[in-house]
Amino acid sequence: DSFHNFLAELPKCEHHLHLEGCLSPSLTFKLAAKNNIKLPSKEKKPEYESVETLEKRYEHFDNLQDFLDCYYLALDAVITKEDFEMLGWEYFTTAHADGVKHAEVFFDPQSHTDRGIPFATVVEGFNAACERAEKELGITSQLIMCFLRHLPASKAATTMQSAIDGGYFNQQQGKDRVIAGLGLDSSEVGFRPELFKEQYVLGKELGLHRTAHGGEEGDPSYISGALDSLHCERIDHGIKLTQDPELLARIVKEEILLTVCPLSNVCLQAVNEVGEVPIRKFLQEGVKFSINSDDPAYFGGYILENYCAVQKAFNLSKEEWKVIVQNSINGSWTGQQRKDELL
Ligand code: HPA
Ligand code: ZN
Numbered sequence: 001d002s003f004h005n006f007l008a009e010l011p012k013c014e015h016h017l018h019l020e021g022c023l024s025p026s027l028t029f030k031l032a033a034k035n036n037i038k039l040p041s042k043e044k045k046p047e048y049e050s051v052e053t054l055e056k057r058y059e060h061f062d063n064l065q066d067f068l069d070c071y072y073l074a075l076d077a078v079i080t081k082e083d084f085e086m087l088g089w090e091y092f093t094t095a096h097a098d099g100v101k102h103a104e105v106f107f108d109p110q111s112h113t114d115r116g117i118p119f120a121t122v123v124e125g126f127n128a129a130c131e132r133a134e135k136e137l138g139i140t141s142q143l144i145m146c147f148l149r150h151l152p153a154s155k156a157a158t159t160m161q162s163a164i165d166g167g168y169f170n171q172q173q174g175k176d177r178v179i180a181g182l183g184l185d186s187s188e189v190g191f192r193p194e195l196f197k198e199q200y201v202l203g204k205e206l207g208l209h210r211t212a213h214g215g216e217e218g219d220p221s222y223i224s225g226a227l228d229s230l231h232c233e234r235i236d237h238g239i240k241l242t243q244d245p246e247l248l249a250r251i252v253k254e255e256i257l258l259t260v261c262p263l264s265n266v267c268l269q270a271v272n273e274v275g276e277v278p279i280r281k282f283l284q285e286g287v288k289f290s291i292n293s294d295d296p297a298y299f300g301g302y303i304l305e306n307y308c309a310v311q312k313a314f315n316l317s318k319e320e321w322k323v324i325v326q327n328s329i330n331g332s333w334t335g336q337q338r339k340d341e342l343l
Pocket of ligand 1: 018187213216264294295
């Protein structure tokens, strides 16, 4: 209907998208066949029988960890620079169809370097997709390098050093940095943000942007910890903020953007239904947020499906959508000139 067209045409910015989360069962099998490997490479799992059985496996996740176990396993199929570029391109073509104009996308170098893939292969493959997206689709983008919080902080230091040594944090000739910011993802509860303070302080000194997953499954102290110790400018998910009104007031005052992922929250059982994501509350209280797809190959939809699911649950007005879109543009890590083009 006409409201669907209205949502489809909104100039979208995406801030919470894991490129590895675009690895669909069909692309997994395609890459595994190309690379001549049998999945999963370590143990026998019946769901890797076929594309269909893997799709079936992805229909239900008990929680974040249950999803992550699948997510890391499938990555064994992704090996060469061309594979990473193909995975990135899978994202950008679909995002383009959904009306995404600017994307700040996560990648997890450690889930590849830990299985012997060189850091440069990962970054250069994903970056090639970003450059192609700008040239062919007009989508501007940035890469955000995430640390896996279930790994020791010493491993994060090694990852940081790889990015520094490769020059990926440096301004490129006539262009931006290849990697614009730092993120923190994977298993949240028990892996506190404070563990990664040293790398974030270094990142801040290097002029990098900073965000971290927080308040997806963890309590609000995971959000305040990310603000206080990691100097985060954004919080990824942040839905548990409603449990702490004082912290909510601080988020409003400091204009911290939350990158909310409604379909992800339902699939990982952080909420029972989209209507439980505190969209209405955030709008009423003046909490700024963007709406994002997180891991679209796993959670049943790219960004437009998330917009539509929010509309179905909350029946927002066009004015409310304009606020959401304006906050998404203004909360992006791009120059004023690009923001003005999108506003
Ligand atoms: N949370 C934590 N880690 C992740 C996610 C998420 O939603 N997606 C991919 N890695
Ligand atoms: Zn995420």
